[in-house]
Amino acid sequence: MSFRNIKALMKSEIGSYMVSPAAYVFVIIFLLLSGSFTFLLGGFFQSGQATLSVFFMWHPWLYLFMVPAAGMHLWSEERRSGTLELLFTMPVTPFECIIAKFFAAWAFIAVGLFCTFPVVLTVSYLGNPDFGAIMTGYLGSILMAGSYLAITGFTSAITRSQVVSFIISVVVCLLLIFIGWPPITNTLVDWAPRGLIDFFASLSVMSHFESIQRGVIDSRDLLYYFSVIGFFLFLTSITLKNHRSG
Amino acid sequence: MxxxxxxxxxxxxxxxxxxxxxxxxxxxxxxxxxxxxxxxxxxxxxxxxxxxxxxxxxxxxxxxxxxxxxxxxxxxxxxxxxxxxxxxxxxxxxxxxxxxxxxxxxxxxxxxxxxxxxxxxxxxxxxxxxxxxxxxxxxxxxxxxxxxxxxxxxxxxxxxxxxxxxxxxxxxxxxxxxxxxxxxxxxxxxxxxxxxxxxxxxxxxxxxxxxxxxxxxxxAKSDKAGTVTLTINGVESELARATLSNLSSVDGVEIAGGEVFSITPKDNSIDTSKEVLDCVTQKGWSVEEFSIDKGRLDEVFHKLTICDEEVN
Structure with a gap:
């Protein structure tokens, strides 16, 4: 693995985000939605607590659409325009390309997330928040975004259509949310063994995100997010290899 | 390389x-x-x-x-x-x-x-x-x-x-x-x-x-490769055709119109043009135009690829 290649590929990807009007629209929509969810729907002021829990609680739902929108082009556009052939005949490995594209897109989402800092300023102006919990909340949020992004990267590798990639990605991410959702798990209690239900619940992004945003960094949560990212990056590489093998 | x-x-x-x-x-x-x-x-x-x-x-x-x-x-x-x-x-x-x-x-x-x-x-x-x-x-x-x-x-x-x-x-x-x-x-x-x-x-x-x-x-794989086209003035067409047809490397002679002859070589023979030229010089015929067809790529392309296309 060559870091020079990854750097060159990331530079190119980030450069593409910077010149794309869609990227700026994405960040603005992300800020508008996260702001309105927090202050209007979440009742931030009415809660009377100096925490960002109402801010973070919407992130799994916000990312459900925003991350697939940010990542749906990753491979599908390369396949549609034929630049995949150009890229994979240059002296770079597919793994370097996958890593570079993923981290560039993740960095872009991180920039969008960073732009929500006025929320932190607001809460620290109004009260005395636990900054540790805020930091872990951001950490959990960016890890969850990374998981969604790895899934979107995979779905964009299986199709030339960005729209199809978006839809499949939303469905898969929704599944990862619902799999641990009590109304779903409760319906399984009657016929499925407890261990199986617990296993499926442990695959949910929600349970891991909830614990991490409370300020607890559990190695199992970190392992979960990195496993999801690693697994879907691996699937992406298999998909791209199969696409070329015929 | x-x-x-x-x-x-x-x-x-x-x-x-x-x-x-x-x-x-x-x-x-x-x-x-x-x-x-x-x-x-x-x-x-x-x-x-x-x-x-x-x-x-x-x-x-x-x-x-x-x-x-x-x-x-x-x-x-x-x-x-x-x-x-x-x-x-x-x-x-x-x-x-x-x-x-x-x-x-x-x-x-x-x-x-x-x-x-x-x-x-x-x-x-x-x-x-x-x-x-x-x-x-x-x-x-x-x-x-x-x-x-x-x-x-x-x-x-x-x-x-x-x-x-x-x-x-x-x-x-x-x-x-x-x-x-x-x-x-x-x-x-x-x-x-x-x-x-x-x-x-x-x-x-x-x-x-x-x-x-x-x-x-x-x-050279073209059917027309080596075909000699000849325009002879003042010679009776049938006589010229009979003479040229008798040459050893010539497969056939066609009168392409008036005094223009199209001479097909045997097995794409490269000697045909020389033999034809020697013959007309010897006979003292007045040659107005003389050309050798080097063959056409599109024709060979068609010939070598059409069978497979038809099979497919």
């Missing part, structure tokens, strides 16, 4: 390339021709390492593509079919990306970009967004990334596709010039292009190699 050995590629049950072998030395330009869907682009994609082969090997400067793909790819400049580009970048940004990937930095990077830009006449659009360029400029931008690192091997899939006649001429001259020091494969279905730039030709049909040699040798 480029060695292709028993290359085969199947997609599911369909055999796209079937046991194709050839080699290209430094200083050679190989014209890779064949009908649409014959397997040209697939072969190019295997040579450049985009597709793995099902069987067989590709060596680029003695480096096996399957074993050391990065080393082999670093020696290749590739212009894919339809010249794909990152349309949201400017020409400079795109070439800068290609230079970064090839490991160039600082002044060397700038000089490599300048050189490629000059060779491909891209100065007027250097800072223009690629999606606003004409097809010709897009093509040349992709060509520029292929030559930016001055590779030993150039693989060009339809290099003049979509260019106007002037641009075609420029690109062909560029290929000819670079062909002196590099090993080049150009894929095309424009047969004049093969004659203009290629030093050797490989013709494939339905995935199989059906000819390898020079374009002159390919033309």
């Amino acid at each position: 480029i060695k292709v050995e028993n290359l085969s590629k199947s997609f599911g049950h369909k055999l796209a390339v079937d046991d194709v072998s050839f080699h290209v030395r430094r200083g050679e330009v190989l014209g890779f021709i064949g009908p649409n869907g014959a397997g040209k682009s697939t072969t190019m994609r295997i040579i450049t390492g985009f597709f793995p082969s099902s069987e067989g090997s590709v060596f680029i400067a003695d480096v096996n593509m399957a074993e050391k793909p990065l080393e082999a790819k670093s020696k290749i400049g590739y212009l894919p079919e339809s010249a794909p580009l990152y349309s949201n970048k400017t020409v400079y940004e795109f070439l800068s990306f290609a230079a970064d990937i090839r490991g160039f930095k600082g002044d060397e990077k700038e000089s490599r970009i300048d050189d490629a830009v000059a060779k491909c006449f891209l100065e007027p659009v250097l800072h223009q967004s690629i999606d606003t360029l004409s097809k010709g400029y897009k093509h040349r931008t992709c060509f520029a990334q292929a030559i930016l690192h001055d590779p030993d091997v150039l693989i060009l899939d339809e290099p003049t596709d979509g260019l106007d006649p002037n641009q075609k001429r420029e690109v062909r001259n560029l290929i000819k010039e670079m062909g002196k020091t590099k090993a080049i494969i150009i894929s095309t279905h424009i047969l004049e292009e093969v004659e203009a730039v290629a030093t050797k030709v490989v013709l494939i049909s339905a995935g199989r190699k059906v000819f390898e040699g020079t374009s002159a040798e390919l033309k």
Whole structure:
């Protein structure tokens, strides 16, 4: 693995985000939605607590659409325009390309997330928040975004259509949310063994995100997010290899 | 420099390339021709390492593509079919990306970009967004990334596709010039292009190699190759035909109208023209026009590829 290649590929990807009007629209929509969810729907002021829990609680739902929108082009556009052939005949490995594209897109989402800092300023102006919990909340949020992004990267590798990639990605991410959702798990209690239900619940992004945003960094949560990212990056590489093998 | 050995590629049950072998030395330009869907682009994609082969090997400067793909790819400049580009970048940004990937930095990077830009006449659009360029400029931008690192091997899939006649001429001259020091494969279905730039030709049909040699040798396979057309003044037509028909290397003589004779040689004999010329000189006939048909590539192309197309 060559870091020079990854750097060159990331530079190119980030450069593409910077010149794309869609990227700026994405960040603005992300800020508008996260702001309105927090202050209007979440009742931030009415809660009377100096925490960002109402801010973070919407992130799994916000990312459900925003991350697939940010990542749906990753491979599908390369396949549609034929630049995949150009890229994979240059002296770079597919793994370097996958890593570079993923981290560039993740960095872009991180920039969008960073732009929500006025929320932190607001809460620290109004009260005395636990900054540790805020930091872990951001950490959990960016890890969850990374998981969604790895899934979107995979779905964009299986199709030339960005729209199809978006839809499949939303469905898969929704599944990862619902799999641990009590109304779903409760319906399984009657016929499925407890261990199986617990296993499926442990695959949910929600349970891991909830614990991490409370300020607890559990190695199992970190392992979960990195496993999801690693697994879907691996699937992406298999998909791209199969696409070329015929 | 480029060695292709028993290359085969199947997609599911369909055999796209079937046991194709050839080699290209430094200083050679190989014209890779064949009908649409014959397997040209697939072969190019295997040579450049985009597709793995099902069987067989590709060596680029003695480096096996399957074993050391990065080393082999670093020696290749590739212009894919339809010249794909990152349309949201400017020409400079795109070439800068290609230079970064090839490991160039600082002044060397700038000089490599300048050189490629000059060779491909891209100065007027250097800072223009690629999606606003004409097809010709897009093509040349992709060509520029292929030559930016001055590779030993150039693989060009339809290099003049979509260019106007002037641009075609420029690109062909560029290929000819670079062909002196590099090993080049150009894929095309424009047969004049093969004659203009290629030093050797490989013709494939339905995935199989059906000819390898020079374009002159390919033309010689034409049914009309060696046919002599002769215009004789002041001689009675039937007498002239009878005389010419009796020559040992002549298969048949047709009166193509008035005093024009079309003489078909036996087995594409190269001696026919000489024998005919000797005969008319000896007889003292007044020859107004004398020409030898060297054969037509399109006719040979049709002859060698039509059977496979019909089978398919």
